[in-house]
Amino acid sequence: MPRDKSIKRVLIIGSGPIAIGQAAEFDYAGTQACRALKEEGIYTILVNSNPATIMTDREMASRVYLEPLTPAVLKNIIIKEKPDSILPTLGGQTGLNLACELAESGFLDEHGVRLLGTPVESIKKSEDRELFKETMEKIGEPCIDSVIATKVDEAVKFAAENGYPVIVRPAYTLGGTGGGIAEDENELVGICTRGLAASRVHQCLIEKCVSGWKEIEYEVMRDGAGNVITVCNMENLDPVGIHTGDSIVLAPSQTLREEEYQMLRSASLNIISALGISGGCNVQYALDPGSMRYAVIEVNPRVSRSSALASKATGYPIAKVAALVALGYNLDEIINGVTGKTYACFEPTLDYVVCKFPRWPFDKFTEANKTLGTRMKATGEVMSIGANFEAALLKAVRSLELGYYSLDNPKYGKMTKDQLYAALPQKNDERLFCVCAALRKGVSVELIHEITAIDKWFLIKLKGIVETEEKIKREKLACLSKPFLKTIKRHGFSDRAIAGWCGASEDEIRKLRIDSGVLPVYKMVDTCGAEFEAVSPYYYSTYEEENESVPTANKKIVVLGSGPIRIGQGVEFDYCSVQCIKAVRAAGYEAIIINNNPETVSTDFDVSDRLYFEPLTPEEVVNVLDLEKPDGVVVQFGGQTAIKLAAAVNKAGYRILGTTVDAINDAEDREKFDELLERLNIKRPKGKTVFTAEEALAAAHEIGYPVLVRPSYVLGGQGMEIAYTDGEIRDYMEIINAAKQEHPILVDQYVSGKELEVDAICDGESVLIPGIMEHIERTGVHSGDSISRYPSSFLGDTVKNIVDVAEKLALGTRTVGLINIQLILKGDEIYIIEVNPRSSRTVPFISKVTGVPMVALATRCCMGERLADMGYGTGLYKKSKFHAVKVPVFSNDKLPELEISLSPEMKSTGEVLGIAPSFGEALLKGLYSAGINMSKGGIFVSVSNKSKQEMIPLAEDLHRLGYKLYATSGTAAALRERGVEAQEVGKLHECDDIERMIKSGSVKLIVNTPTKGRNTRRDGFRIRRLAVESGVTVFTSLDTVAAFVEALKVGKSDAELTPVALQDIAD
Secondary structure (H helix, E strand, O other), rough: OOOOOOOEEEEEOOOOOOOOOOHHHHHHHHHHHHHHHHHHOOEEEEEEEOOOHHHHHHOOOOEEEEOOOOOOOOHHHHHHOOOOOOEEOOOOOHHHHHHHHHHHHOOOHHHHOEEEEOHHHHHHHOOHHHHHHHHHHOOOOOOOOOEEEOOHHHHHHHHHHHHOOOEEEEOOOOHHHHHHHHEEHHHOOOHHHHHHOOOOHHHHHEEEOOEEEEEEEEEEEEEEOOEEEEEEEEEEOOOOOOOOHHHHHHEEEOOOHHHHHHHHHHHHHHHHHHHHEEEEEEEEEEOOOOOOOOEEEEEOOOOHHHHHHHHHHHOOOOHHHHHHHHHOOOHHHHHOOOOOOOOOOOOOOOOEEEEEEEEOOOOOOOOOOOOOOOOOOOEEEEEEEEOOHHHHHHHHHHOOOOOOOOOOHHHHHHOOHHHHHHHHOOOOOOOHHHHHHHHHHOOOOHHHHHHHOOOOHHHHHHHHHHHHHHHHHHHHHOOOOOHHHHHHHHHHOOOOHHHHHOOOOOHHHHHHHHHOOOOEEEEEEEEEOOOOOOOOOEEEOOOOOOOOOOOOOOEEEEEEOOOOOEEEEOOOOHHHHHHHHHHHHOOOOOEEEEEEEOOOOHHOOOOEEEEEEOOOOOOOOOHHHHOOOEEEEEOOOHHHHHHHHHHHHHOOOOOOOOOHHHHHHHHHHHHHHHHHHHOOEEOOOOEEEEHHHHHHHHHHHOOOEEEEEEEEEOOOOHHHHHHOOHHHHHHEEEEOOOOOOOOEEEEOOOOOOOOEEEEEEEEOEEEEOOOOEEOOOOOOOOOHHHOOEEEOOOOOOHHHHHHHHHHHHHOOOOEEEEEEEEEEEEEEEEEOOOOOOOOOOOOHHHHHHOOOOOHHHHHHHHOOHHHHOOOOOEEEEOOOOOOOEEEEEHHHHHHHOOOOOOOOOOOOEEEEEEEEHHHHHHHHHHHHHHHOOOOOEEEEEOOHHHHHHHHHHHHHHHHHHOOOOEOOOEEEEEEEEOOOOEEHHHOOOOOOOHHHHHHHEEEEEEEEEOOOOOOOOHHHHEEEHHHOOOOEEEEEOOHHHHHHHHHHOOOHHHHHHOOEHHHHHHO
């Protein structure tokens, strides 16, 4: 069927901010869809609130709106832009839910707007638990014994009749939000209460737990004519009971018999056809390993998290095909862009193994609950490709950037057999290493299988890896004959791990390997098992014979990517990598990228001239460079990941473009940087470098409390804390030194003031500053967790002084390209907090609101061009007529036992942006986008003694604005003294007043400033956790409260906000 020519103007709904359960995979899908529609000549209107992604660049759609994703806002944009269609299935659960609400309300019919792709009725059949169950029964597809609960009592009754444990799955949610496994009635009541609140239709599926069954996924594609294929099947290494986003996943499935594979494939085709889904669909199964019994767990009638993995694993562009199917094309009319010959109706064939490994945030949040279940906790993931399971797994492990280069983990290696027996049942982020340690200690495969339910095939493979590791440890260099060396490299063993076991250096092992002729070759990902010649330059390394990557003689530049998304290094850096690739290609060079993140745009098969899906380690990066022989390597756009590789690249003899390795190191070296500041007459807080707790204590006593303690060369403020006492210094140093520190630890004087941020571009002679950002929260809150505004509120000499300091630092640090500068303004004095000679999280934000293509200009500087010739001038760029406010977004509800209060260590997973003609409205938009509850109701206030006087005027404003105040005795007394009415409630450890108000919904918001320390038993910590897990907004900084009050004073609902497109700013 040819394209539907009546489709001319399409609204695409994005997925909003990055959060646990809904990360960059949906922006990757949306970007692919936008590009596909643009190529078809469709006028596209994109609505998304996330400024960090390529998807919301102004060139990506005809009109780009960074606006709150609420039904009221979307209605205003539809009235303004008059689309004829909406594409709802590429914005994750957020986009799907919004489209359903608009359709169900009758608004779309009223305005002549239709949903493209999967119809609403099909979405309901998939998402509504009751309709889904009925549909499966009609077509004879088995489901797990379950009940649909709209009340907690119904869930409790089912569990009483069927026994515990049970799984709670809320309808219309993502990432297992609100769900979980309940072992008893008390747990069930808590999980079901949260699940019903999280569900758009107040509905949960309560099902018998089939923990121990295999979890299998099929990614399926169907067009409007009913043609249907399976794109990819995947198998979780972990059995049912751990969310697929938190499981190690293999593609294709490794342990299924042919009859099992075909049985589930047939079921998948049957299900997508019965549901009437048009486009991409993900089907999840539980498979009994002891029989041919299976059950359908769930169906996602949209592009899902697994779709990105399946796309990258196979090379089949699922989101692009889904978008074209939505326009009316059939699968046999859509050319496969990888082969250039076959069509989208051909099922991909894999002659390699893909491994997806989750990236959890527990290296940062050491005190959070690490237990894995049906509620997802990973912030990102890595993907690796190998010729066999062992290679894929080991490459994935070292891609995590957690210091693992093998499966030999010292923590578990020190455990006794009895300790390992006790640890094996624990489902956490380190379970793989625990299993390997048990195998190492002689625990049998059968016993580990009995304890963990991990398939014996996987355990036998892991045992083989462990036995090889032990052989190398015993025999050391003597065992490294050429045949053995080739075998272990073919199985994914790293030079660094081999060196450690042999007592040699990594350079010595590399030389031995090269001298022995054991070199990597690169194979192409071609979707067809080499049956057809591919045109897609997408490669992975292996130690086989034939090399399929043939470098050209053209000028070329390699860009190092940023690896997995994690807190502190998010999708912003992938945005920068992609913009760099574009600029490199525009300059006439081939652009080659090395990266390992399946969720992102940079690893799409047609973004660069060549893509190497490899771990970002010195070994793998230098191997690619040795093959490609590039004219230069760019490291400044891949965050701390790429910067840390600069020394290895330089040592291997390849030219770093832009800021040199020496300049990077000088900016990070405390003594050299202090010397520079002294020469430039720029102030910074007093500080010392230390390595031990005793040195840190001595430094703190010399400087005076409070002090800021942090490692150097980190991202996201990892390990950064404000210490007020000797005890806190000891605690923090223990946490920091839990990971090996190759660089000194910094102890700085804590200076309280207004924090500012500047991203600048420097060509070595002149500097361009697109804008100055001002943080709303005072110093002590990580910049990534602070509300940030542009333009700043400062004028005149203050701005001139900030610009002067920024220019001096950019030139003084010998920056060529981008530099990020963080400052404190205290009175008239400017202090430098930190300088990062690379791109930063704020580059996409400031690029979009100023219209300055920062990465493109910085890339041109790296290639030797002068700023003066680029058309944007130098110095401070002209101020925009619009105001923009960035608001952080947190996933604290997904991480039990995490302290949520704002601190120097970053906790946010994403961000949103509000743009308006006034600061107040931009701020209000940002808060709406971040999901802050702006409705009137009760506010519970409990602040520390030092904060009480500052809280009083804010409480007065809130009372005048119509909020009812509740407070604990001390805070209530302080408010009443100033004539502010507040109802006194008992403390949490004394009665259940607070808990009742939170759970009943009578309190919409909580203001709670924490006391010093990390005591999880204190009332404050328990209140904050209770609120977050009940979906109640918590403010832990009075600066945030002041911003909330200012936004309320604007007096507008989301329906009254005026939408602003990025194209309006440019005009």
